[in-house]
Amino acid sequence: MPPIIEVRDLTHIYSAGTPFEYTAIENVNLSLQSGELIGLIGHTGSGKSTLIQHLNGLLKPTSGKVLFRGEDIWKEKKFTQSIRSRVGLVFQYPEYQLFEETCWKDIAFGPRNQGISGDELDARVRRAAGFVGIGPELLEKSPFDLSGGQKRRVAIAGVIAMEPDVLILDEPTAGLDAAGRDSILENIRAYQQAQNAAVLMVSHSMEEVAALCSRLIVMNHGGVAMDGTPSEVFTRSEELVQMGLSVPQVTTVFRLLRQRGLKLPADVYTVRYAVRCLAAWKEGRSC
Amino acid sequence: MLKDITLGQFFPGKTVIHRLDPRTKLLILILYIVALFLAKSYLSYALMLVFLVTVTLLGHIPFKSMTRGLKPMLIFILFTAVLNLFYTKSGRLLFEWKFIHIYSGGVRTAFFMVLRILLLICGTFLLTYTTSPIALTDALERLLNPLKKLHVPVHELAMMMCIALRFIPTLIEETDKIISAQKARGADFETGNLLRRAKALVPILVPLFVSAFRRADELATAMECRCYHGGDGRTRLKVLRYAKLDYLAFLIGLALLAAVIVLRHFGL
Structure with a gap:
């Protein structure tokens, strides 16, 4: 099967041409398949966040290409815009992006931007809320009245409601308690299986990715250091420790x-x- | 990206200019501005320009970052130039077309106005490029200290300014993040008419305000936890002291002002 996302020789340099020039990632090659649940690990500053922002066209590569189903996502402006809803990206602490008066409206923001309206929109919102365990009684509440964990769920639902083929999450469980963590991971897996989506999850918890993911990508110094099944990666535990990661x-x-x-x-x-x-x-x- | 804005950014360094007492730099800037508004002739403007270039070179400030900082001011500068060009009615008539009359005096005023604004902006840039915001507010607090006798809350004002300056980069970073996050949800900030674009800002502004208030709250708590209770009895890690270098700098600043006044007096 052809990969849903393919990254070829991707390099990104921040503030090129100024004294603050900084190469965040260099010559990264990757491919993601539908139905994969992938963990992306690496210590702070290894280029994870830069990499994932390329996958939905938020950052433009300094050199190299990102292909979605074989097509360059930067080939034209309209296509780049449409990629943003095909490749959903949930940022770190997504609850800080909530802005609407009700949870329903906030979750509907993404699909509405896709041009969906009416009953289909309502169905999308309710389906997305269902995936993350937000009951219908919460949909009419203000997102600012919810607890931290519930806010996070509403924010994730806001991306899931676009029903992307690829879902990328940057540390979706940071700052949550154990119960909240487990249930959000379960929600992510449920979405992945229901949609046969490719899911890429950035995480700092080895236990988390070990239990959930079928494939692990390890980044170090702006490049891919390891890429394989959890057992392949964790057999090289000494190397992981040298990179400042744990097992x-x-x-x-x-x-x-x-x-x-x-x-x-x-x-x-x-x-x-x-x-x-x-x-x-x-x-x-x-x- | 917003991050690339260099307006008022501090470039750390160890040059003579960086080592000057921030109070000295602030006072010399005031002398410089006074001189700038007194300058009337080509000769005095040339003198100001020489001073500015010398300080820029001494501070190892790349000319490129100066010009980049000027970019956002371009419209303002052009507007001033055009206004002066058309509305000054002195000297010889150079050009006439329907209601447009351009006089030689207009050209001269426009030229001097632009030069004056450029020198003014570059001068203030030099101060912020070579002085950290903390040093700057510290200097301001010390210089305004006498006003305390008049019950002006000098310390509080300086603290507010310091906090505001400190949070500008943080808020810019936050705005960048929120913009990216809403773009990832398909938000479109670039197309549509003015009303649509203004509406498109809501998904950015609401989270930004919410987080700014949250930060303010957290900062207040953190300051109280460290027993902050205003400026009374507070001591400093770095006490500002004038050195020989500062007196020399003052002399140069005063000499500049004096030269401009003398030139003005003789109408040169």
């Missing part, structure tokens, strides 16, 4: 156990799998 705690525990001579696999990154391995090890078989 899931359970992976560290297993690495230390292996150093003490226990015969355990190196690619353990979820607690569930770890329990299975330990049980198997106790009974003397391989997991």
